[in-house]
Amino acid sequence: MGTRHMSQTERAVTELKRKIMSNELAPGSNHLEGELAALLGLSRTPVREAMLMLEAHGLVEVRPRHGMRVLPISAADMEEIYQILTELESLAAYDLAARRPAIEELAPMRQAVDDMEVALGSDDRVAWAEADNHFHEALVDLAGNRRLKSIVSTYSDQAHRARMITLHMRPKPSKSNEDHRALLKAIEAGDAETARQIHRNHRLRAKGLMLDLLRKHGFFHV
Amino acid sequence: MGTRHMSQTERAVTELKRKIMSNELAPGSNHLEGELAALLGLSRTPVREAMLMLEAHGLVEVRPRHGMRVLPISAADMEEIYQILTELESLAAYDLAARRPAIEELAPMRQAVDDMEVALGSDDRVAWAEADNHFHEALVDLAGNRRLKSIVSTYSDQAHRARMITLHMRPKPSKSNEDHRALLKAIEAGDAETARQIHRNHRLRAKGLMLDLLRKHGFFHV
DNA sequence: GCGCTTGACAATGCATACATTAACCAATAC
DNA sequence: GTATTGGTTAATGTATGCATTGTCAAGCGC
Numbered sequence A, B: 001m002g003t004r005h006m007s008q009t010e011r012a013v014t015e016l017k018r019k020i021m022s023n024e025l026a027p028g029s030n031h032l033e034g035e036l037a038a039l040l041g042l043s044r045t046p047v048r049e050a051m052l053m054l055e056a057h058g059l060v061e062v063r064p065r066h067g068m069r070v071l072p073i074s075a076a077d078m079e080e081i082y083q084i085l086t087e088l089e090s091l092a093a094y095d096l097a098a099r100r101p102a103i104e105e106l107a108p109m110r111q112a113v114d115d116m117e118v119a120l121g122s123d124d125r126v127a128w129a130e131a132d133n134h135f136h137e138a139l140v141d142l143a144g145n146r147r148l149k150s151i152v153s154t155y156s157d158q159a160h161r162a163r164m165i166t167l168h169m170r171p172k173p174s175k176s177n178e179d180h181r182a183l184l185k186a187i188e189a190g191d192a193e194t195a196r197q198i199h200r201n202h203r204l205r206a207k208g209l210m211l212d213l214l215r216k217h218g219f220f221h222v
Numbered sequence C: 001g002c003g004c005t006t007g008a009c010a011a012t013g014c015a016t017a018c019a020t021t022a023a024c025c026a027a028t029a030c
Numbered sequence D: 001g002t003a004t005t006g007g008t009t010a011a012t013g014t015a016t017g018c019a020t021t022g023t024c025a026a027g028c029g030c
Helices: A008-021 A033-040 A044-056 A075-098 A103-121 A125-143 A146-166 A174-188 A192-216 B008-021 B033-040 B044-056 B075-098 B103-121 B125-143 B146-166 B174-188 B192-216
Strands: A060-063 A067-070 B060-063 B067-070
Touching: A008 A033, A008 A044, A008 A146, A033 A044, A033 A067, A044 A060, A044 A067, A044 B044, A075 A125, A075 A146, A075 A174, A075 A192, A075 B075, A075 B146, A103 A125, A103 A174, A125 A146, A125 A174, A146 A192, A146 B075, A146 B146, A174 A192, B008 B033, B008 B044, B008 B146, B033 B044, B033 B067, B044 B060, B044 B067, B075 B125, B075 B146, B075 B174, B075 B192, B103 B125, B103 B174, B125 B146, B125 B174, B146 B192, B174 B192
Parallel strands: none
Antiparallel strands: A060 A067, B060 B067
16 A cells, blocks of 8 residues: 555544544544554644544544544434535536436446445445445546535545444345436436436435434434 | 634634635735745744645645645636535525524524615625625524535635626626525525525526626636 | 756655643632 | 632643755756
8 A cells, every 4th residue: 555655644634534433433532632643653743733634524623622522423413414415416416417428437336336236135234335335426426526526525424433333224225226226327318307306315215214223223423 | 803812823724814815815826834934923833734724625725845825716616616505505595494493583684685785776796795695694504504504604715706706797686686585585484495496596597697707707717 | 959867955744842821629718 | 518719730832943855957968
């Protein structure tokens, strides 16, 4: 891996983000600049910069004298996030369909759907989730709005922990795969409005499902 | 003013942002850490942090050895931004209407519309633009999705310079005021879907108008 | 004249030093 | 027991120092 030319700040961001996403740094926990610097084997300066970046990405909150606090994600937070993702990804679906992409451009999306199909067959939820991520990522990628892509990526990261929790509680995600195939078809047909509707409904259903699970299982925060 | 308890970093962010928004720092211009530190009378550390924050807000790009570059905003950038604002503000309109706010909650929006009416009468474009900002700000504020509010605020800032340029080229914004009144009515009636449509159309029209002006007057960047 | 190499310079990335000040705790007053 | 005050401590905010390294340009070969 090309960690050779990474700045210390980047290293800190990457490493801290990994630790947060994997719950190695527990939601709600506090971490002082000095601690983290020692933990990562760096001086406070790059750690401090990394903390500010993570704060900008909504993963932590920096409170003077208390270090950074890993933000818990409540059901209410997830609702905010899913609403935003719903609107923006639906827009991406619309735009992508509207610009009538060449068939081969859609290869990543097709690949992702195929992978999801396989994962579904062997009930490998982790593989399925990964392919699902690829699908959504390819969608906003191909839509071509760089800012939209950046926002979606930020909030997908925030949602990551919650998705991992509900992954094993939800029913087999076969309906999702149908949605994805249908979306792909609408995009291929250049039917922008249909693409938007399909994806919007897909996201709305996913949102409802996730929130139900989070609330039912008493996760007021993650 | 409470600039007393502001950290130097905050001061730097505020001041640099002001300079960028007012074109005191020209789009496309480059500025080294050292220069800015001297300019603001600080050491490089808080300036450096401020640069990173402005980069996170999409106003500048930091390139090692070249300092920060004030990002020009092209018509293509404005299109991206307006698409995002359209979707998210329309969602805000929907949500606000759906939660049937108390009449007095909407006072800021009503006030903004009144102010716009007055400004329109005396053809005071700057005052009109300010009131328009208040209206949109109040809308996303009242909708209650904090993340949505934060995104909209970020991208509104990015659009600021372009809006200021087209402000005096556009026709008298009377249609805007009609839209705002209609939106307010739909929200009062709790008619979420109508509110969404009205605001979406409002934004789409504004987008088209602005892009036409930018392109017609040869502003490939601002 | 054009492109490549080389070397000096200077901007940066990071470490560290230091003053400030908020948080905590103990002791006191009520 | 609770609230208030004052002192101590340590985390931060900022400045500064220094090694690294990318940039730029002059000079060289072609």
